[in-house]
Amino acid sequence: MRILVTGGAGFIGSHLCETLLNKGHDVLCLDNFFTGQKENIWHLMDDKRFELIRHDVTQPILLEVDRIYHFACPASPIHYQYNPVKTIKTSVMGTIHMLGLAKRVRARIMLASTSEVYGDPKVHPQKESYWGNVNPIGIRSCYDEGKRVAETLMMDYHRQNKVDIKIVRIFNTYGPRMAINDGRVVSNFIIQALTNQNITVYGRGNQTRSFQYIDDLIDGVERMMNVEDFIGPVNLGNPHEFTILELAEKVIELTNSRSKIVFKPLPADDPVQRKPFIGLAKEKLDWEPRIKLEDGLKKTIAYFDEVLSRLPDKKPIID
Numbered sequence: 411m412r413i414l415v416t417g418g419a420g421f422i423g424s425h426l427c428e429t430l431l432n433k434g435h436d437v438l439c440l441d442n443f444f445t446g447q448k449e450n451i452w453h454l455m456d457d458k459r460f461e462l463i464r465h466d467v468t469q470p471i472l473l474e475v476d477r478i479y480h481f482a483c484p485a486s487p488i489h490y491q492y493n494p495v496k497t498i499k500t501s502v503m504g505t506i507h508m509l510g511l512a513k514r515v516r517a518r519i520m521l522a523s524t525s526e527v528y529g530d531p532k533v534h535p536q537k538e539s540y541w542g543n544v545n546p547i548g549i550r551s552c553y554d555e556g557k558r559v560a561e562t563l564m565m566d567y568h569r570q571n572k573v574d575i576k577i578v579r580i581f582n583t584y585g586p587r588m589a590i591n592d593g594r595v596v597s598n599f600i601i602q603a604l605t606n607q608n609i610t611v612y613g614r615g616n617q618t619r620s621f622q623y624i625d626d627l628i629d630g631v632e633r634m635m636n637v638e639d640f641i642g643p644v645n646l647g648n649p650h651e652f653t654i655l656e657l658a659e660k661v662i663e664l665t666n667s668r669s670k671i672v673f674k675p676l677p678a679d680d681p682v683q684r685k686p687f688i689g690l691a692k693e694k695l696d697w698e699p700r701i702k703l704e705d706g707l708k709k710t711i712a713y714f715d716e717v718l719s720r721l722p723d724k725k726p727i728i729d
Contacts, residue, residue: 412436414475414517416467416508417482419446421587422522422580424454425624426479426631431457438475442466444496445484450587467504468496473511477635478519480508483556494552501556502563509567512574520576520635521564523643525684526554527579535685538579538643561643568641576634581647581686585624585706586713596621596707599658600714603667613676615655620685622648623706626699633695640694647686648699664707 413430417423418439423446430437431454439451440463454460465471467482483500491497505521512519528536529544544554567573584596592598602609630646652660658671691697 411476413477414438414440414473415479415481416440417446419443419448419451422583423481424450424587425628427451427454429628431460438463440465445589447589467507468499470507474515475517478508478512478517480505480519481522491549497552498556501560505560505563509563509573513567513571518574520578521560523557523561523577523579525579525581525647527558529554530681531683534683535687537687538645538690575641577642578631578634579643579645580627582619582621583624583627584621585710590717595654599661600711603661603665603669604715604718606668608672609658609669611654611658611671611673614673616653617682618651618653618685620648620651621703622699623701626701630691630695630697633697637695644690644694645686645688646691649686649688651685661707665711
């Protein structure tokens with residue numbers, strides 16, 4: 411197949427491009443490099459079935475493809491709050507343009523939605539049937555509400571125009587190729603630990619998250635794209651829950667770091683709990699995460715250790 415991956419030079423997108431190439435597909439990687447990195451896809455550039463397109467999804471594009479993985483959008487608070495208007499334009503206009511493309515060429519399209527559609531949830535764990543608790547005027551709403559509108563657009567194009575759609579709601583994912591300035595908790599903690607900086611924990615660290623390794627996510631994404639008679643939305647995440655303080659302590663242990671944990675006030679609209687119910691993924695996709703947190707962290711630590719070794723003497727300061 412000829413497959414388009416928007417955001418293909420990003421953390422998740424680059425792993426997806428690599429997997430699709432390994433399975434014999436022709437892959438078009440589309441990215442504007444706002445958060446994507448060429449380093450993530452250098453090793454793919456010599457493959458004759460791989461094509462890189464520098465383009466912003468907020469602008470229309472005409473291509474001939476069989477399937478579309480729509481993963482373009484900054485996903486960490488640091489990046490999506492840097493230009494919130496551009497973030498919501500990426501989710502809304504970008505999704506409109508990709509749905510228009512899918513409609514024209516009759517391609518199956520998948521939206522990479524997010525657990526952020528649940529906001530600061532009042533229901534725990536979160537099922538797909540839960541409508542969420544989102545602050546529509548908060549500093550995170552450019553991302554949260556943008557993805558909620560993107561899901562609406564997917565469903566309306568499906569109902570009105572019979573577009574073949576898939577929706578996945580991705581929970582916290584980590585692994586190699588996360589950006590060193592990603593700003594999310596796993597990469598922050600690892601960089602701080604490897605450079606013996608203080609590890610910053612917001613609040614008292616008793617807020618919880620569930621962390622899935624990138625390989626588990628890619629497996630779930632592929633299964634969802636290939637399954638018939640199920641459009642989603644479906645949660646893809648790890649149902650094993652950890653406090654942020656537990657994560658910090660585990661990273662210090664695995665890196666043998668001299669870092670100390672320091673506590674700072676919670677950011678605005680930061681969710682207290684986040685944990686997926688994955689019964690639907692088990693039933694429809696025969697999927698659940700298999701990689702334990704400690705094993706995934708070891709691989710991610712090794713990646714960042716190698717990245718840091720290639721930097722000049724001045725190491726990044728993570729606050």
